[in-house]
Amino acid sequence: MTGPDPASVLGGARLLPVLTVPSTATAGPLADALAAGGARCAEVTFRTPGAERVLKEMAAHGGLTLGAGTVLTPEQAERAVAAGARFVVSPGFDEEVVAKCRELGVPVVPGIATATELMRALRAGLDTVKLFPAEPLGGLSTLRALAAPFPGTRFVPTGGIDADRVAAYLAHPAVLAVGGSWMATPAHLARGAYDEIRRLTADAVDRSTP
Template sequence: MTHHALSAVLAGARLLPVLTVPSVASAGPLAEALATGGARCAEVTFRTPQAEQVVKVMAAHGGLTVGAGTVLTTEQAERAVAAGARFLVSPGFDIEVVDKGRELGVPVVPGAATATELMHALKAGLDTVKLFPAEPLGGIGTLRALAAPFPQMGFVPTGGIGPEQMSAYLAHPAVLAVGGSWLATRAHLERGAYDEIRRLTAEAVERTAP
């Protein structure tokens, strides 16, 4: 899938909320809070037993383009797309998951942390990867170093990024969008802090403006 395909699915959004949602009861209010805050897309990680149902509920909200993250297997990919996921994100590169995404007709964004993984992604015909875990890997400096020899590659940096770092990533021309989990943490969801999620989302969306 190309930058254009992913960008179209993300509706041009440069902020990708990364969500680990323990309970499907949170899905509806969470989708509403994110959409009201100005988010246009969201990634629901397949790290919880109810992730599939969360994708289904959030996709049905209609205000967000919902994708699935932490997709490790082709079986998860099939379940995610059947639940309404419009794109798939993996923490690493797995050609079977990439091929399954193509078969299902959705963009796949595999994780990459090294030049070797980027070369595998290029060989597979991809031009967008998730730089993960971005901050532990060295942050914007690592992104610049990896982007230089791969000018045809676009990046969605994710992992350890907060509001203080996102602007530097977004300023790099190779960055398509920034993934962030600070917008809706487990603690936010456990206490039902949807107003705070909406506020954090609105602040982050404002930072993405040119």
């Protein structure tokens, strides 16, 4: 059983803003800024106490397809989907998280860092994985090395990627989308820099468009 295809939910979006949102008060303006910049999807990480409320408020915006990131347990996956997540992203491969996401009927993109982890994900019936942390692992050279012996695998590289690197990653045929946090950092949110978030998102969308 392979479960829902992440590509069907991402809807062709090539860019995945990865959001760590310290305050729920920023959820609405953040969703507005991302959508105004042309983003179609976003990942809200479960790294803050208010992540579920942020996810729920951003999902209610209607202009974005929201997923949950940094999901470490089946229970977190359940809470994320209840809050409006339409896909789940994990930093590593965990069989129980994958099984729970299939039970919930949502796509899951587990993180891998090695060929061994990728083989475990493939054996579990998945064909889309997150390469994490992409840049510290060696960036594009590592992605190319992993993609070569595993044709048909799709990657969502995330971790240390910035605006200057996004187009090079997306040029690789095995890359489904690129995740990054540079468009909307906690520092941007702390100072209410929503115009800057919109500008950085628009620039990233432009760089990710063939």
